Amino acid sequence: MGAKLNSEWEPQLLGFLCKWCSYGGADLAGTSRKKYPPNIRIIKVPCSGRVDPLFVFKALQMGFDGVLVSGCHPGDCHYQTGNFRARRRIAITKKFLEYMGMEPERIQASWISASEAGKFVEVVTEVTEGLKAIGPNQLFDEQRP
Amino acid sequence: MNSDHKMQQKLRHEAKALLEQDKVDLIIGFEAGSLKFTTTPLITKSKDDLDRLVINPFIVNNLALFLPDFKGRIAVASKGCDSRSIVSLIQDNKVSRDDLVIIGIPCPGMIELRKVEKLTGKDRDELDDIIREGDKVVITVDGKGSEFPIAEVLSDNCLACEFPTPQDYDILLGEPTATSQESRVKSRESRVKGQGSRVQSHGEGGGLQSEASPDSRLQTLKAMSPQQRWEFWRKEFSRCIRCYACRNICPSCFCKRCFVEESEPRWLMPMPRWQENLMFQAIRNIHLAGRCTDCGGCERSCPVNIPLRCLTKEMYDLVDELFHFKAGMDKDAPPLMTHYEQEEAEDLIR
Ligand code: SF4
Numbered sequence: 001m002g003a004k005l006n007s008e009w010e011p012q013l014l015g016f017l018c019k020w021c022s023y024g025g026a027d028l029a030g031t032s033r034k035k036y037p038p039n040i041r042i043i044k045v046p047c048s049g050r051v052d053p054l055f056v057f058k059a060l061q062m063g064f065d066g067v068l069v070s071g072c073h074p075g076d077c078h079y080q081t082g083n084f085r086a087r088r089r090i091a092i093t094k095k096f097l098e099y100m101g102m103e104p105e106r107i108q109a110s111w112i113s114a115s116e117a118g119k120f121v122e123v124v125t126e127v128t129e130g131l132k133a134i135g136p137n138q139l140f141d142e143q144r145p
Numbered sequence: 146m147n148s149d150h151k152m153q154q155k156l157r158h159e160a161k162a163l164l165e166q167d168k169v170d171l172i173i174g175f176e177a178g179s180l181k182f183t184t185t186p187l188i189t190k191s192k193d194d195l196d197r198l199v200i201n202p203f204i205v206n207n208l209a210l211f212l213p214d215f216k217g218r219i220a221v222a223s224k225g226c227d228s229r230s231i232v233s234l235i236q237d238n239k240v241s242r243d244d245l246v247i248i249g250i251p252c253p254g255m256i257e258l259r260k261v262e263k264l265t266g267k268d269r270d271e272l273d274d275i276i277r278e279g280d281k282v283v284i285t286v287d288g289k290g291s292e293f294p295i296a297e298v299l300s301d302n303c304l305a306c307e308f309p310t311p312q313d314y315d316i317l318l319g320e321p322t323a324t325s326q327e328s329r330v331k332s333r334e335s336r337v338k339g340q341g342s343r344v345q346s347h348g349e350g351g352g353l354q355s356e357a358s359p360d361s362r363l364q365t366l367k368a369m370s371p372q373q374r375w376e377f378w379r380k381e382f383s384r385c386i387r388c389y390a391c392r393n394i395c396p397s398c399f400c401k402r403c404f405v406e407e408s409e410p411r412w413l414m415p416m417p418r419w420q421e422n423l424m425f426q427a428i429r430n431i432h433l434a435g436r437c438t439d440c441g442g443c444e445r446s447c448p449v450n451i452p453l454r455c456l457t458k459e460m461y462d463l464v465d466e467l468f469h470f471k472a473g474m475d476k477d478a479p480p481l482m483t484h485y486e487q488e489e490a491e492d493l494i495r
């Protein structure tokens with residue numbers, strides 16, 4: 001992830017957005033010309049339940065500064081239960097990696113429906129601000145500060 | 146005759162009866178190991194081998210490990226933690242309860258040789274005998290026996306054990322262990338108070354003190370800043386040689402193909418760099434959520450003494466705190482990760 005710690009540094013956020021809700025929310029934000037930080041790169045997944053904790057860890061190991069997993073609100077999952085399962089996985093992944101020493105800001109999750117363009121903008125803005133505050137991800141650098 | 150010996154007699158007797166009456170095809174237990182104060186698993190179909198079965202304070206291996214590998218009816222000797230691993234395997238549909246005869250050992254705890262060596266200042270080869278007598282241990286050196294409270298030499302995970310008596314069994318080899326856990330902790334604490342600086346550092350465990358109370362290593366870690374914790378694990382995992390002993394000894398790591406060996410996509414490189422080692426262990430622990438019963442096998446098996454229980458125990462506590470779930474308590478309950486409640490863990494999500 002190239003340039004670190006210079007004044008032009010901008011956090012890189014990887015979003016895993018579910019196809020039915022959160023991706024729709026992001027799309028709506030775009031089509032309604034709402035402004036949100038360009039720091040997020042989006043991977044569309046069929047369901048938040050598709051997101052393996054491995055994906056989250058690997059993204060951070062590859063140098064992303066933060067990861068956002070987002071799906072439908074509880075009760076609204078296209079597959080009925082996918083986001084409930086995702087919630088258990090995200091909870092232990094986040095808590096456990098925090099225990100190992102990752103900053104809480106780097107692992108984020110949200111429920112955003114296809115009509116919540118406003119919430120999408122809000123979440124991406126907040127998460128990006130949080131990442132700016134803690135600085136670049138140097139967790140896996142060979143020489144750590 | 147001490148209680149270990151009584152249980153051993155009963156075990157041999159019961160195992161013989163089971164084979165003779167054709168109730169099982171296979172017996173899984175422990176026999177004496179090739180080194181002093183060690184044991185090794187005994188897996189046999191033959192009655193003639195059964196006199197080699199032993200019960201002593203060194204039967205550390207979690208025998209649940211072998212169950213998915215064998216077909217047929219199996220009788221398996223099982224301590225408290227092993228029995229929970231068995232129940233967990235039943236929950237995951239890896240073994241069937243109907244095929245099992247669980248011979249329960251009400252467990253008085255396992256003795257850690259390293260602690261005995263520290264206590265006596267002798268190498269394990271110089272010790273004549275280590276015998277457990279209730280909540281005392283008698284260590285004989287040069288023909289002279291000295292008595293110590295058992296809590297001084299028990300394994301860390303045994304000091305923290307919540308359920309020493311098997312959760313599920315067909316035969317129990319003795320009286321259920323009175324939750325000696327609390328008394329163990331108590332006697333340990335009073336000793337530590339009395340002797341101040343007796344507690345010494347734990348192997349190469351990065352300066353973490355060995356147990357003053359069962360969870361003190363975790364508390365030390367939790368009191369650190371995230372940066373310090375990450376640095377701690379970075380250092381620890383730079384020693385890891387990726388031998389996978391910790392995974393191979395683990396009954397909950399039952400995958401035929403582990404993610405570390407996956408090549409499409411390749412999640413991690415085989416070379417033991419700390420970044421990859423740390424990833425292996427982080428993901429392994431996530432896979433073990435709701436399965437690990439804190440048997441301590443991984444930490445015991447690690448050739449470079451990485452304090453792996455500081456990870457497994459944290460996950461154990463975490464699933465309890467978040468989802469009120471304890472591994473291997475109820476064979477009819479769904480596994481942690483296939484289940485959910487309508488309302489839980491919402492505070493972690495925006
Ligand atoms: S680390 Fe995970 S994938 Fe590998 S054997 Fe254990 S549970 Fe299976």
Ligand code: SF4
Nearest residue numbers: 385386388389391447
């Ligand atoms: S047993 Fe120890 S050295 Fe071997 S892979 Fe596990 S953590 Fe690494």
